[in-house]
Amino acid sequence: MRVVIDATPLLVRSAGVKNYLYHWILHLRRAAGGAAVCTFPRMERVRALTHEASVAGPLRTFSGLGALAISNYSGAPLLDWLTRGADVFHASVLVRRPPSRVRLTATVHDLTGFLMPGLHPRSNLVAERNFAQLARRADRLIAVSECTRQDAVRTLGIAPEKICTIHSGVADAFFDPPAALVNKVRARYGLERPFVLFVGTIEPRKNVDLLLDAFESLPQSMRDHWELVVVGPVGWAAEKTVARLRYVRYLGYIPEPDLAPLTAAADVFVYPSLYEGFGFPVAQAMAAGVAVITSNVSALPEVAGNAALLVDPRSQSELRAALVRLLGTADLRKALGLAGRERAREFRWEVCAAKSLEFFREVAGE
Numbered sequence: 001m002r003v004v005i006d007a008t009p010l011l012v013r014s015a016g017v018k019n020y021l022y023h024w025i026l027h028l029r030r031a032a033g034g035a036a037v038c039t040f041p042r043m044e045r046v047r048a049l050t051h052e053a054s055v056a057g058p059l060r061t062f063s064g065l066g067a068l069a070i071s072n073y074s075g076a077p078l079l080d081w082l083t084r085g086a087d088v089f090h091a092s093v094l095v096r097r098p099p100s101r102v103r104l105t106a107t108v109h110d111l112t113g114f115l116m117p118g119l120h121p122r123s124n125l126v127a128e129r130n131f132a133q134l135a136r137r138a139d140r141l142i143a144v145s146e147c148t149r150q151d152a153v154r155t156l157g158i159a160p161e162k163i164c165t166i167h168s169g170v171a172d173a174f175f176d177p178p179a180a181l182v183n184k185v186r187a188r189y190g191l192e193r194p195f196v197l198f199v200g201t202i203e204p205r206k207n208v209d210l211l212l213d214a215f216e217s218l219p220q221s222m223r224d225h226w227e228l229v230v231v232g233p234v235g236w237a238a239e240k241t242v243a244r245l246r247y248v249r250y251l252g253y254i255p256e257p258d259l260a261p262l263t264a265a266a267d268v269f270v271y272p273s274l275y276e277g278f279g280f281p282v283a284q285a286m287a288a289g290v291a292v293i294t295s296n297v298s299a300l301p302e303v304a305g306n307a308a309l310l311v312d313p314r315s316q317s318e319l320r321a322a323l324v325r326l327l328g329t330a331d332l333r334k335a336l337g338l339a340g341r342e343r344a345r346e347f348r349w350e351v352c353a354a355k356s357l358e359f360f361r362e363v364a365g366e
């Protein structure tokens with residue numbers, strides 16, 4: 001069996017999909033070997049993960065994106081030529097003209113462009129519509145959660161038996177980061193006080209305004225003791241949301257090596273997203289042993305299980321009450337942190353890779 005995975009999202013600025021592809025391909029290759037799992041463009045080695053730039057060198061990045069553009073817009077059967085000898089091509093949202101001579105698969109990460117179109121710019125919606133066409137043509141699909149699988153069945157009209165749920169994983173770095181590294185990152189960002197943490201792109205779906213409202217409404221004694229730390233690049237957030245970040249500790253995008261120890265340094269992790277196909281930040285915070293508050297919608301309850309406080313992401317009062325309860329009860333923070341770490345062990349990249357290889361073998365007819 002030989003699988004070619006479209007890795008072009010690794011060459012551009014991206015968040016969750018890039019995180020998925022980077023670790024997924026790495027663990028697939030560890031499990032099956034580089035000869036069995038190849039990439040388009042071909043990348044035997046990659047740089048350290050960064051969401052702000054390509055993980056390949058300039059030449060590989062330029063040639064890879066150029067080949068993608070030729071394939072997408074010229075009609076030339078470039079991907080047919082590049083995937084010759086392969087059994088399966090696994091496409092991303094960036095591919096418009098997949099190869100026709102191999103079996104086609106893809107990963108469905110979320111359906112937010114269809115379910116909440118008002119929260120996205122037009123470019124995102126166009127990309128989602130293109131991907132939906134590809135998904136309907138695919139031989140088989142992977143969904144990163146059962147929630148996403150059900151959304152794809154209902155929203156895209158995909159046959160249920162065509163989609164296999166394989167949960168994403170959590171990078172090893174998030175499990176028990178060394179205390180010395182945690183303290184070093186604390187010092188690097190000047191985090192002297194205990195803090196509540198949010199990690200995610202600043203865009204409407206992440207619901208940052210609700211978090212800011214809830215935190216501002218906390219008793220003064222709590223706000224004097226804890227500070228709110230917000231981490232993540234500005235996406236397509238409203239200007240008023242970005243302006244409000246001046247009144248909390250907004251760190252912007254931080255390098256990937258700092259993210260695990262920074263997460264572990266938090267007392268509470270809050271993620272009131274309106275919709276997630278999986279929810280990497282929640283799984284990562286649980287792996288780091290941090291007490292989590294998150295939303296009771298989409299895939300977030302599926303990932304959190306009983307190891308987090310779940311709230312209605314449209315209710316400021318519910319989020320405020322959860323913050324008051326958790327910040328005021330050290331024993332509950334400790335209990336949720338322990339439960340979260342145990343829950344997160346169910347989301348390991350080794351398990352995801354093993355299940356994915358079995359999926360590919362079935363698709364290839366082995």
